[in-house]
Amino acid sequence: MVACLKCGAANREGARFCDVCGTSLEEIDRSREQRKVVTVLFCDVIGSTARAEQLDPEATRATMARYFETARTAIERHGGTVEKFIGDAVMAVFGVPQVHEDDALRAVRAAVELRDAVEIGVRVGVNTGRVVTGSGDTLVTGDPVNVAARLEQAAGLGEVLIGADTYRLVRDAVEVELLPPLEARGKSEPLTAYRLVAVTGEEAYLRRFDAPLVGRSRESRLLADAWERVRAERACALFTILGAAGVGKSRLTQEFLASVDATVVSARCLSYGEGITYWPAVEIVKQLLGDEPPDDLAVAALLGHGQATTDEIAFGVRKLLEARSAERGLVVLLDDLHWAEPAFLELVEQVADWSRGAPILLLCLARAELLDQRPGWSGGKLNATSVLLEPLVPEETDHLIEGLLGGDDLDPGLRRGILEAAGGNPLFVEEMLAMVRERGGEDVSVPPTIQALLAARIDQLPRPEREALERGAVEGQVFHRGAVEALSADGMTVAGHLLRLVRKELVRPSAAMVAGDEAFRFRHLLIRDATYEALPKSTRAELHELFANWIAEHGAELVELDELLGYHLEQAARYRFELGAPQPQLAARASAHLGAAGTRALERLDDHAAMNLLDRAAGLLDDASPARLRLLPRLAEAAHMIGDIQRSEDLLAEAIDRAPAAGEAAAALRARIFASFVHGHMGRAALPTLLDELDQVLAETQAAGDEELTARALHSRGWFRLWLGRSDDGLADFLQALQAAGRASSPKLVDEASGGVAAAMRYGSTPWAELEAFLDGQAQAVSRPTGSLGSDIHLHRPAALAARGDFAAARAYSAERVRQLEERGATFVLHSIAFNVATTELRAGDLASAERILRDAWVGLEAAGERGFRAHIGAVLAETLASLDRADEASAIVDASEALTADDDVITVAAAHRARARIAAVRELPDEAAAHARQALDILDRTDSVDAQVETLLVLGSTLRALGSITDATETLRRAVELGDAKGSLVLAGEARALLEELSRDS
Ligand SMILES: Nc1ncnc2c1ncn2[C@@H]1O[C@H](COP(=O)(O)OP(=O)(O)O)[C@@H](O)[C@H]1O
């Protein structure tokens, strides 16, 4: 039921006109509760009580009546509405029922006129903000009203005080003095207030307020609910708004943000910045920290001080968000997320998944193509919501047109044309009406698409304005006045042109990223794109280069400067190339910046960005150029990280082949180290041969005094020795590598060497307790509580815990790592650590779990074309299956694993024998079982792999027992106890003891 506001009659739901008096009900509908931006004016008489005592009542009444009359006239003349009289005070509102584009300025003018016209002393306060308007007694309510009243109370005789938001809207038309902040009751923060000195200009800074929001009630409700939950449950939620450009994602968000009491930080991903991973993260961190220095190493690294991996950064940012959400709750607005780098998306997901007890709303805006790149985005999360913002339906579009016209006339044919062409896109409607307004009475046709419409609008701009806009477009959606000036011919003054562009609503003032400059933002990215696309390639080339020079000079403080510079120089070089006039020097400059950025990405294990940046850097250079050859080994490492093994191999081969002749010895060495590592790992070459190769490389790197390459070579050699079962020798290499990496000041290499140390301690004769002490020391030394996923130093922690029987702790630890890797989609790493995870289950005696974990990896690694890890996993899987009495399956898998096993991968060869021993035991062939166990032991006795030895002794002990050789069995198991005890492998030693006891009962 809808009540008619005029006559009160009840009408059917959906009726458009009142059945009784014929008034439009839609009007009424829209005048019911609404949130909109209005300007509120309070005016009060000073000393009215005193006056009332002095003057005779008759005279007082007459004076006050004239005052009220004068006030009303002044207010109404400027389009305001007197809302009520409170004692001697007048409250007026500008913006109801009709919003004007310049309500703030109207209110300020009315204030001055009123003050000058009344014959008694008054004071005035003016403030702008979003309020709820309704019908009935209190037409307008909300905080902005209270602030206006407070400003009025603080004003002196004859003064007009205006609030910050009003000032923002009228600043070009007034002269003011900034006052000291005002304390206000019920407000945590003091108010900013300005004393109005004079109204000087004709036009307000922003001409038009947005038309009232149309539709979107369901989406607004979902958002409000999500926020409600975040606050009530003090939990994190991920809310994604998907939709086409111009459909209203930002607008819906703005409306929501205006209604919440929260700390809000916002950032956007750059449209052109592929490889710029942390731009939005830096923005957010800066907003949260203000001038405070970061107290987290990874956050400091994000701001350009030091190094950290992607995972450490994600963790550091999460902690910061959690801390800052505590007080009021935090909304993190991330716009244009479809342009985010994978590592940044992972950061967002990590916050969504892992933050606990912190009221954080992650509000993400993106075009639907986000789901093409990331089909699983927000899927499978209980705390995530996605809404697709559909185009407005024709009725809503019509309302929008109505709202934007604000009572002006529009030719019905044209109106229909707009409605049809817009296809429910509000941006189209706004831009079309702006064009109609700008063209005055002229005939306008309706362009068929939003792109064509924007192109037409820009095309019609006066030339200097268009040129200023174009120069801005080269920088991006946000651009600086200084850059526009630098890119303009003969020092053209652009301030005036930019101001006119602001008035035409093409750009808006924005926060500058370059200190001391002024920034503007295209009102919509599509406007930026349309402007840019209209530029000829030669101009683009020229402007990108000029911009690069400008930002190099003025943007020294920017964190991702190399990425930005590289991008703009790359564009310039690419256009020149396309125009048939390549400029190798320009390309080389671009490549140098992209290469530096890519190398940093590689160091922080940001694989996708590293690949992107290094590939672009190399692609800009001649095939044979030394700079390109220097990039090749890095590019090969990045390709290997993202799993493109073939590409990685090709790049390495090329570097080794061509670099020495070009005088790039170090590049060839780095490629040789990495190639031998990959070959060794893939079982492509015999380890002793590769060890020789590494010895040669090492001699060269040491002779050259290259600590970094020395650390890399020692690291590889350490692994080869480990694979050969010489863990204690490997340990020596890793310890040396650790020192060289420290001297080379490379946190990444230090990390990797530490991982090697831990592995060598684990597999060799070093007692578990020593390994644990080392791990503790590492955690403190580099204070990286998360560890990093790429270097798996802390992966050995669960093995140590499981070895002494603390299965709960071991499982918890592994589970956390596995979740992290799953979240990252790092399936390859996940499979390659399966052995670690399964070992805990094997020690705990949960064979079924162990089987599941190992089998996943066995299948997954095959798909990835991996051999080294897979062969070992296969042998252990076969052993597990045999222990589950599934001899046939076990036998098939051990055969398959053997086909993959390199002869010199002694640990795997021994494991396969052990598997065959267990299979034979299940098949009740004890002789065969004992023979295989003995072979395994022979091999392992030439290594220092203590745990593997103990496991083998256990198998041999039980087969001997089955054969009735009690003495041999006893001796075998005693050795197992002794070895196990020395290493601190309490579970294995315990198993041996239990068997010994059974034996003594046998005899
Ligand atoms: N529901 C709506 N009601 C009124 N105006 C809208 C609505 N949705 C969008 N607009 C206006 O249309 C323009 C484009 O919307 P915007 O939110 O910037 O789109 P997006 O962020 O999806 O690209 C903005 O000027 C906005 O104020």
Ligand SMILES: [Mg+2]
């Ligand atoms: Mg937007």
